[in-house]
Every structure is written in C-alpha cells, then in structure tokens.
Amino acid sequence: MNILLIGSGGREHALAWAISASPLCDRLFIAPGNPGTAECGENVVIDIADHQALVAFCRLRAIGLVVVGPEGPLVAGIADDLAAAGIKVFGPSKAAARLEGSKGFTKEFCAEFGIPTASFGRFSDAASARAHVAAQGAPIVVKADGLAAGKGVVMAETLEEANDAIDMMFSGGLGAAGAEVVIEEWMIGEEASFFALCDGAHAIAMASAQDHKRAFDGDAGPNTGGMGAYSPTPVMTPEMEARVMAEVVRPTLAGMAKRGTPFKGVLFAGLMVTAQGPKLIEYNVRFGDPECEVLMPRLRSDIVPALIAACDGVLDQITLRWSELTALSVVLAAKGYPGQPEKGSVIRHIERAAAQDDVLVFHAGTKQAALDLVADGGRVLNVVGLGKTVGEAQRRAYSAVDLIDWPGGFCRRDIGWQAVQREQG
Ligand code: AMP
Ligand code: GLY
Numbered sequence: 001m002n003i004l005l006i007g008s009g010g011r012e013h014a015l016a017w018a019i020s021a022s023p024l025c026d027r028l029f030i031a032p033g034n035p036g037t038a039e040c041g042e043n044v045v046i047d048i049a050d051h052q053a054l055v056a057f058c059r060l061r062a063i064g065l066v067v068v069g070p071e072g073p074l075v076a077g078i079a080d081d082l083a084a085a086g087i088k089v090f091g092p093s094k095a096a097a098r099l100e101g102s103k104g105f106t107k108e109f110c111a112e113f114g115i116p117t118a119s120f121g122r123f124s125d126a127a128s129a130r131a132h133v134a135a136q137g138a139p140i141v142v143k144a145d146g147l148a149a150g151k152g153v154v155m156a157e158t159l160e161e162a163n164d165a166i167d168m169m170f171s172g173g174l175g176a177a178g179a180e181v182v183i184e185e186w187m188i189g190e191e192a193s194f195f196a197l198c199d200g201a202h203a204i205a206m207a208s209a210q211d212h213k214r215a216f217d218g219d220a221g222p223n224t225g226g227m228g229a230y231s232p233t234p235v236m237t238p239e240m241e242a243r244v245m246a247e248v249v250r251p252t253l254a255g256m257a258k259r260g261t262p263f264k265g266v267l268f269a270g271l272m273v274t275a276q277g278p279k280l281i282e283y284n285v286r287f288g289d290p291e292c293e294v295l296m297p298r299l300r301s302d303i304v305p306a307l308i309a310a311c312d313g314v315l316d317q318i319t320l321r322w323s324e325l326t327a328l329s330v331v332l333a334a335k336g337y338p339g340q341p342e343k344g345s346v347i348r349h350i351e352r353a354a355a356q357d358d359v360l361v362f363h364a365g366t367k368q369a370a371l372d373l374v375a376d377g378g379r380v381l382n383v384v385g386l387g388k389t390v391g392e393a394q395r396r397a398y399s400a401v402d403l404i405d406w407p408g409g410f411c412r413r414d415i416g417w418q419a420v421q422r423e424q425g
Contacts, residue, residue, distance in 0.1 A: 002027045002062050003304070005041070006048055006078070007069025008034050010331075010364035010382040011289035014296040015069060015303075016040035017362070022304035029061060035373060036363025048073055051081035058087045065090065067307060071286050074265075075101040075147065090307045092285045095261035099252070099283040103152075103182045104145045106283055113255035115248055117280040118185040118272075126170040129181050133162045141184040144169050146177030151223065155186065189274035190235045191281070193291055196249045196269070197306055199315040200262030203249045204306075207298060207322055208236035209291040210419070215338060217414045224338045225379060228415030230328040230390055231294040234422055235273050244271065244278045252283075264310055293362050293382045294327035325358075328393035328416050329384040330401050332409045334365070337378035341365075345408025346372045350381070353400035358386040361400070375408055390419040 003025050005016055013036035020028045020040040028041030031048055046053050058066065066082055068074055068091035077094035091097075098105045110117040118141070123129035133140055133156075142165040144152035152174055156162035162183075169178030195206040209231035215221035236244075248269055256263040268284035268291070287295065296303070300321040309318045334341035347366065350373065354361040362384065365377020381404070385396030394416045401411060 001025065001064035002029070004054075004058060004061070004063045004066045005030045005033075005037070005069060006066065006073055008032050008037075009069065009289050010362045010379065011287050011292040012069040013037050013040070013362040013364070014293040014382075015067060015287070017360070018296040018299060018303045019067065022302045024302065024304045027061070029063070031057075034363045035366050035368050036361075048078070049076065051078055054078070055082065055085040055087065058082070058085070064088060065304070065308060065311070067091070069286060071097065071100050071147070071284065074285055088308070088311045090265060090311055092263050092265040093261065096256055096263040096265075097285045099256075099263065099267075100285040101147060102145055103143050103282065104180055107182055109252075109255060110280060113251050115251050115255075115280055116277065118187050120182055120184045123181050123183065124179070126166050129166045129170070129183060130163055132183055133159060133166065136183070138162055139186045141186050142166060142169070143182045143184065144174045144178040145180035145182055148174045148177040152177055187272040187274055187279055187281070189272040189279075192233045192236050192271050192273060193288055194236060194241070194244050194249075194269045194271055195287065195291070195295060196245070196267045197310050197315060197320075198253055198263050198265060198267050199310045199313045200257060200264045201253070201313060202315040203245065203253050203267065204315050204318060204320060205241055205245055205249075206266070206320065207231050207295055208233045208241065209288065209294055211288060211291060212412060212415055215333075215412075217412050222338055224333070226288065226290045227331045227333065227412045228329050229288070229290045229294050230326055230393065230416045230419060231291065231298055232326065234419055240273060240278060244269065248278060248280055289364075290329045290331055290379075290382050293329045293384055297327045297360055297384055297386060298323040298325065323386075325386045325388060326390050326393045327384055327386050328390060328397050329362075329382045330397045330411050330415050331364075331379050332381040332383065332401065332404065332406065332411045333379050334375040334377065335408055335410055341375070341378040342408055343374070343376055344369070345375045345406065347375060347380070347409070348405040349403055352403040353383055356396065356400045356403070358396050359400040360384040375406075380409060389423055390416045391423055394420060
C-alpha cells in the first residue's frame with residue numbers, strides 16, 4: 001500500500017522511519033517532510049492546508065492510508081475532508097480533535113463523564129475570572145482556552161500573577177486563543193504522558209513517556225515544545241497504566257462515542273499522578289514531539305497494521321509489543337530557541353552520531369542547502385539513545401550528541417535527570 005504522512009518535524013521523521021520499515025508499505029510520501037524523512041520515503045511539496053489538493057494527490061498516487069502527524073491540520077478538519085473523499089485517514093475528525101483544540105471543551109467533557117481532572121471554572125470576561133481567582137486563592141493555574149503554541153498556561157503562585165495573566169489573555173495577548181479562559185486547581189504530583197491508540201470504540205495502550213518542557217538545565221528558562229523525553233517513565237507502573245486506561249482513556253472513548261463524535265487516532269494524555277491517582281492535565285490528539293521519537297524505537301510490532309486497524313474500528317484484534325529498553329531523546333535546538341532561533345548555521349557529522357550502536361538521529365528543523373545541512377527551525381535534531389536503564393540510554397544519547405559538530409546549536413545536558421536520580425537511589 002502507498003502511504004502519505006503529513007508533517008515535517010522530528011515526530012514525522014520517527015513515524016516515517018517506523019512506517020517505512022513495514023512490509024505493508026510500498027511507497028511512502030511525506031508532505032512536506034524534512035531531510036530526514038527524505039531518507040525514509042519521498043518528500044512532496046503540497047500545501048497541506050489545501051485539502052482538495054491533498055485529495056487529488058491521494059488519487060494520483062493511489063494512497064491507501066494517510067497518517068496525520070501534527071494537531072493543526074486535524075483541528076482544521078483534514079481527517080473529515082479526506083474521509084469524505086473515501087480516503088482512509090489515521091487521525092481524529094475536527095469534532096473529536098476538540099479534545100486538544102479547546103481546553104474548556106475538555107474540562108466540561110471530563111465533568112460530564114467523570115474523568116478525574118483538576119477542578120475548574122470557565123470564563124469569557126476578566127471581571128468574573130478575577131472574582132473566581134479571588135474566591136479560590138493562590139496558587140492557581142490560568143489557561144487560555146485555545147491553541148497557544150505552549151504559551152497559554154500560567155502557573156500563578158500569587159493572586160497578582162493570576163490577575164496579570166487574566167488581563168494579558170483578555171486584552172488579546174495570545175490572540176483569539178485567549179478569548180476564553182479556564183482557571184484550574186493547581187494539582188500536586190508527578191507528571192507523565194501516556195499514549196493510547198483508539199478506533200472510536202476500542203483503545204489499546206501504547207506506552208508512557210516523560211517530556212522536559214523548559215529550555216535549560218535544571219528545568220529553568222522558558223517553556224518550549226519539549227527539549228527531550230524518555231520512555232517508559234518509572235511513575236507509570238503497570239498498575240498505574242491499568243488505572244489510566246480504566247479511569248481516563250476508556251471513559252473518554254465511551255463519552256466521545258456517546259456524543260456522536262467517536263475518537264480515532266492517538267490519544268495523548270498529559271497526566272498528573274497525584275496521591276488520589278491519575279488526573280488528566282490535558283489531552284492532545286496526536287503523537288507528542290519529542291515523545292514520538294522515543295516511542296517508535298521501542299515499538300517491536302509493525303505499526304502499519306495497527307494504524308489501519310484504528311481506521312477500520314478493529315483495534316481489539318491488535319496487540320503491540322514493546323521493547324523493555326528505555327529510549328531517551330535529546331533535542332538539539334538552534335541558539336535563540338524558543339524566542340528567535342537563528343537559521344542557516346551548518347551542521348556536520350550527524351552520520352557519525354547515527355552510526356553509534358543503539359542510537360538514532362531524527363531530523364526536525366533541518367534543510368539541505370547545496371552540499372550543507374543547515375538549521376531551519378527552532379528544534380532541529382533529536383538524538384535518541386537506547387539502554388537497559390535510563391542512565392545507559394542517557395549516556396548513549398549524549399555521547400552521540402557530542403559527535404555532532406554544530407556551533408549554532410544547544411541542548412539540555414540533563415534529560416532524564418529525575419529518573420536517573422531514582423535509579424541511583
Ligand atoms: P498544558 O499546556 O495544559 O499541558 O500545561 C502545561 C504544563 O503546565 C503542564 O505540563 C503542567 O506541568 C502544568 N499544569 C497545567 N495545568 C496544571 C494543573 N492544573 N496543576 C498543576 N500543573 C499544571
Ligand atoms: N511534547 C509535547 C507535545 O508534543 O505536545
């Protein structure tokens with residue numbers, strides 16, 4: 001079968017790597033892709049916002065399956081338009097993608113279906129939001145309702161910080177995303193991400209991961225899309241995983257089906273493991289980035305039959321096998337990220353890193369410029385190490401990172417620190 005993958009980041013390189021390894025995959029196309037995905041298939045230049053152009057391409061190339069990487073196209077209804085044209089697509093409909101696209105939607109959904117999450121209020125004007133904060137007290141969490149590229153959450157330790165965040169959002173500081181604001185209880189616990197494949201009626205557990213959102217070592221600096229991740233995460237024991245499936249994932253699937261908007265695709269639950277058990281922080285409706293880069297190297301089963309089963313509603317017939325090894329990814333970002341990343345600096349010797357045992361390198365923001373590979377985005381490369389412990393995976397990843405010659409980039413040197421500390425007792 002010919003497969004079309006939508007997206008251009010490290011997540012998509014990892015997916016392209018896994019999909020292209022399947023005996024079921026004849027030709028793999030990636031739109032628009034990056035220099036890394038070009039090693040797994042054929043990059044194609046199509047405007048992915050132009051759904052009719054995508055439909056035409058799928059017909060021309062006899063595409064049997066479209067896999068959508070990022071959330072933007074899903075929220076824009078790409079899955080609906082492809083499905084309407086009779087094309088099989090892995091990823092939720094626009095209506096189901098609201099689980100990521102609107103925090104207020106998700107909070108109300110959780111309340112209706114008894115899914116554990118922080119208590120909350122939803123506001124469309126500053127005065128009532130301020131009154132709620134005054135009544136609840138600090139610390140408290142203020143969130144923009146819509147997609148705000150990781151900038152829409154303010155953890156307010158004082159009432160003043162909370163009120164400043166409310167004023168910033170309602171005065172248009174985050175554009176349309178802040179037209180509505182959600183105010184939440186500040187939950188205490190350990191964070192973990194959990195991924196489940198869903199077909200509308202059935203869900204199967206994939207694996208857990210832990211991302212590192214701050215830009216600099218010691219979890220300092222501004223929030224980013226993620227500077228590194230590892231999988232699995234020790235807090236997600238088999239017992240906790242079973243609770244997450246029973247208390248969070250399955251009720252979500254049942255609720256979405258009951259509302260007539262069944263969820264198909266990857267459900268990515270951002271969780272807080274609290275003293276009372278797992279609670280949902282937020283949903284995403286696609287693989288995480290850089291989480292996908294640590295999930296795919298651990299997946300022992302062919303991913304393509306699982307993606308097709310998710311489209312066809314027969315995931316109950318699929319079991320996925322996972323490596324016992326830990327995978328740990330380090331993101332190499334261009335200097336200036338997450339603010340104004342510098343573009344165009346030359347990157348050398350990726351092949352030396354990729355040639356190491358138990359190491360994979362996934363491209364994100366790179367570009368081929370004549371004979372040079374250059375930086376062309378904020379997060380530029382992901383270097384993944386595999387090992388029997390988080391410590392071993394971490395050593396492998398960083399020794400490969402050190403073989404790459406890129407003065408224009410930087411990375412965190414402490415990805416996995418909490419789990420390594422735990423291993424060392
Ligand atoms: P979100 O964009 O909703 O995932 O939030 C970004 C980060 O803010 C999360 O990864 C958590 O670290 C933190 N966070 C969000 N909501 C809460 C909450 N209610 N309690 C504690 N931490 C939170
Ligand atoms: N790494 C977090 C995300 O993909 O949303």
